[in-house]
Amino acid sequence: MGTRRYVAGKLAQALLTLAFVLLFNFILFRVMPGDPIALLLRGSGAIRPDVIAELERDFGLDQPLPEQFVTYAEDTLTGNFGVSLANGEPVTQRIGDRIWPTILLVGTSTIASAVIGLVIGIYGGWRRGSAFDLGSLGFTLVAYSMPEFWFGILILMAFAGGVGFFPSIFPTGGYQTAGADLSGFGHVIDVLNHLFLPWLTLTIAYLGEYALIMRSSILDVMGEDFVTTARAKGLRDKQVLWRHTVPNALLPTMTLTFLSLGFVFAGAITIEYIFSWPGLGLLTVEAIDDKDFPMLQALFLLFSAAVIVANLIADLLYAYLDPRVRAS
Amino acid sequence: MARPPIERSPVTTEAPEAPLTTGPPPEPPKNPRAIAWARRRRSFGRVVRIYRRNGMGMTGLSILMFFLAVAVFAPLIAPREGLDPTCTCTGPPFQAPSLSFPFGTDDLGRSVFTLTVWGSRISLMVGFFATLISILIGSLIGIVAGYFGGWTENVLMRFTDWGLVIPFLPLAIVLASIIGPSLGVIILVIGATSWPSTSRLVRAQVLSVKSRPYVERARALGAGHWHMTTRHILPNVGPIIFANTVLLVAIAILSETTLSFLGLGDPLSISWGTILEAAFAAGASTAGNWWWLVPPGLAIVLVVLAFTMCGYALDEILNPRLRRR
Numbered sequence: 090m091g092t093r094r095y096v097a098g099k100l101a102q103a104l105l106t107l108a109f110v111l112l113f114n115f116i117l118f119r120v121m122p123g124d125p126i127a128l129l130l131r132g133s134g135a136i137r138p139d140v141i142a143e144l145e146r147d148f149g150l151d152q153p154l155p156e157q158f159v160t161y162a163e164d165t166l167t168g169n170f171g172v173s174l175a176n177g178e179p180v181t182q183r184i185g186d187r188i189w190p191t192i193l194l195v196g197t198s199t200i201a202s203a204v205i206g207l208v209i210g211i212y213g214g215w216r217r218g219s220a221f222d223l224g225s226l227g228f229t230l231v232a233y234s235m236p237e238f239w240f241g242i243l244i245l246m247a248f249a250g251g252v253g254f255f256p257s258i259f260p261t262g263g264y265q266t267a268g269a270d271l272s273g274f275g276h277v278i279d280v281l282n283h284l285f286l287p288w289l290t291l292t293i294a295y296l297g298e299y300a301l302i303m304r305s306s307i308l309d310v311m312g313e314d315f316v317t318t319a320r321a322k323g324l325r326d327k328q329v330l331w332r333h334t335v336p337n338a339l340l341p342t343m344t345l346t347f348l349s350l351g352f353v354f355a356g357a358i359t360i361e362y363i364f365s366w367p368g369l370g371l372l373t374v375e376a377i378d379d380k381d382f383p384m385l386q387a388l389f390l391l392f393s394a395a396v397i398v399a400n401l402i403a404d405l406l407y408a409y410l411d412p413r414v415r416a417s
Numbered sequence: 418m419a420r421p422p423i424e425r426s427p428v429t430t431e432a433p434e435a436p437l438t439t440g441p442p443p444e445p446p447k448n449p450r451a452i453a454w455a456r457r458r459r460s461f462g463r464v465v466r467i468y469r470r471n472g473m474g475m476t477g478l479s480i481l482m483f484f485l486a487v488a489v490f491a492p493l494i495a496p497r498e499g500l501d502p503t504c505t506c507t508g509p510p511f512q513a514p515s516l517s518f519p520f521g522t523d524d525l526g527r528s529v530f531t532l533t534v535w536g537s538r539i540s541l542m543v544g545f546f547a548t549l550i551s552i553l554i555g556s557l558i559g560i561v562a563g564y565f566g567g568w569t570e571n572v573l574m575r576f577t578d579w580g581l582v583i584p585f586l587p588l589a590i591v592l593a594s595i596i597g598p599s600l601g602v603i604i605l606v607i608g609a610t611s612w613p614s615t616s617r618l619v620r621a622q623v624l625s626v627k628s629r630p631y632v633e634r635a636r637a638l639g640a641g642h643w644h645m646t647t648r649h650i651l652p653n654v655g656p657i658i659f660a661n662t663v664l665l666v667a668i669a670i671l672s673e674t675t676l677s678f679l680g681l682g683d684p685l686s687i688s689w690g691t692i693l694e695a696a697f698a699a700g701a702s703t704a705g706n707w708w709w710l711v712p713p714g715l716a717i718v719l720v721v722l723a724f725t726m727c728g729y730a731l732d733e734i735l736n737p738r739l740r741r742r
Contacts, residue, residue: 102578105575106578106579106582109579110579110582110583113583117591117592117595118595230722230725230726231718231722233721233725234667234671234717234718234719234721234722234725235714235717235718235721236671236674236675236678236693236714236717238675238678238693239674239693239710239714239717239718242693242697242702242710242714243707243710243711243714245702245703246701246702246703246705246707246710249703351582351584352584354584355584355585355586355587358586358587358590358679359675359678359679362679363697363702373587373590374679377590377594377679377680377681378680380594382595385590385591385594386591388587389587389588389591392584392587393582393583393584393587395584396582396583396584397582400582
């Protein structure tokens with residue numbers, strides 16, 4: 090009973106937010122300063138008025154705003170995002186081409202940084218104040234303060250450019266070796282070779298966040314009565330940590346992991362740009378350069394929707410794992 | 418493993434009774450406002466004393482002071498002409514660090530040292546102003562939502578939730594590319610996209626302050642909304658807002674760097690982000706011109722780290738939720 094209401098409430102909330110984003114996305118590109126035609130033609134000098142009128146008809150801009158919104162919402166819900174201004178291809182097709190490299194890069198690095206970060210956080214929190222804890226805290230703080238693209242550039246310079254005694258052992262960017270007609274196993278190795286540096290950058294850049302959350306979560310749980318009980322029963326340190334403390338401390342961290350999964354889509358923008366990794370991030374940068382507004386609009390919607398969906402999953406998962414949430 | 422004894426910090430936001438001061442008792446003040454001010458002064462003094470004992474906070478503060486001095490005295494440290502590519506003071510392009518160019522030179526032969534020194538001005542300025550905007554919006558929404566409650570709170574908090582899920586960087590990119598690259602736009606965009614966390618925090622604190630007896634007493638005495646919010650709510654929420662501000666500056670500076678790096682900053686003003694953009698665009702990473710990339714990046718790391726350390730230290734002292742640790 091309570092569960093069904095909880096799920097329905099969360100679903101309604103997500104849908105409402107999504108509708109909000111849709112409306113905002115519409116306003117952003119139509120009502121903001123000037124009109125879309127002016128944005129489209131920015132920098133192209135004087136344009137004949139009849140050309141402008143034709144463009145307005147093409148984009149449906151001669152209709153009243155509410156009607157435009159209905160058209161826009163219908164188009165969006167049926168997956169029609171228009172054509173890219175850069176090369177005339179449908180926006181959905183270009184996004185479809187670019188989404189897999191991003192999922193590959195961001196997916197693997199998120200898993201890696203979450204696992205490594207959690208382990209660091211667990212040991213740091215468990216041995217609070219130890220050399221390991223202080224060292225990892227310092228590292229976490231520095232990693233947090235670093236613009237991830239700067240770190241990426243340094244890694245690129247060291248291991249692809251080859252400065253000083255650093256060996257230039259990795260390709261400087263891209264998804265695969267251009268012109269090399271590899272198939273099967275050779276192709277996989279080639280892609281992995283290109284994947285490694287951006288993957289390393291993202292993993293190290295996001296690891297600290299997980300470590301920090303896990304550490305404070307462990308510290309919270311360590312103060313609970315059941316941990317004291319577990320100790321009083323005479324359990325070994327290892328058992329207290331892995332059987333009693335960690336499972337309970339994992340709960341809040343799960344939420345964070347899913348939340349950041351939503352954000353990583355957008356988070357890799359600068360990294361993909363630096364390593365010319367042909368994913369959604371690089372597509373965003375290209376769309377900025379080309380002033381490709383239909384593309385930017387679709388990407389923004391996609392990035393926001395990813396966060397909303399990830400949020401919803403986190404909420405539902407949290408309720409599933411922790412009955413107290415459902416009850417309240 | 419022994420648990421550490423529970424530390425009780427001597428500071429509470431509204432503890433007029435903590436008898437920490439020594440020496441002769443102060444003159445009995447004449448009116449209630451003077452009492453309030455004397456109490457606030459004492460409280461401020463206590464915070465300063467505790468802060469001084471916080472190693473992390475003091476380290477952060479010294480780094481900040483250093484960069485503030487660099488920004489303020491930039492004309493004395495490195496003459497402004499050094500930014501002009503046509504200046505006779507420029508050297509050969511892409512030169513490695515030497516005695517006359519301590520951080521080497523860029524593609525136009527300008528000293529990277531001069532660029533980095535002057536970049537501190539724009540980076541810090543954007544950080545401060547963007548944070549100011551974000552704090553103003555965030556506090557206003559948080560206080561109004563928490564204080565009035567009910568329907569107002571519901572609408573405002575829904576709005577905040579929505580602001581929280583909008584991915585920051587894409588929104589900033591979209592806004593900046595629609596309006597066009599300029600310094601003011603960068604400040605506005607960062608300010609307008611980073612307030613939701615503040616308004617959540619402020620609202621939570623307002624809710625806890627609102628239920629305290631003295632607020633109820635003030636209402637019973639017939640205080641209006643304006644008096645209540647400015648005299649009773651704001652002074653008690655202020656410290657948390659301040660700690661949050663310091664943390665937000667760090668995020669704002671990082672955001673400025675990222676946006677500038679993507680070419681959305683003002684192309685004419687030099688910030689650490691635009692230096693990195695120029696360096697990357699000129700192929701400094703593949704050519705191995707490390708001296709062009711390392712100084713501005715290191716400056717960013719140090720300043721952001723310093724703000725974060727100060728923010729954590731202040732948070733530990735001022736945030737009642739963390740005080741028990």
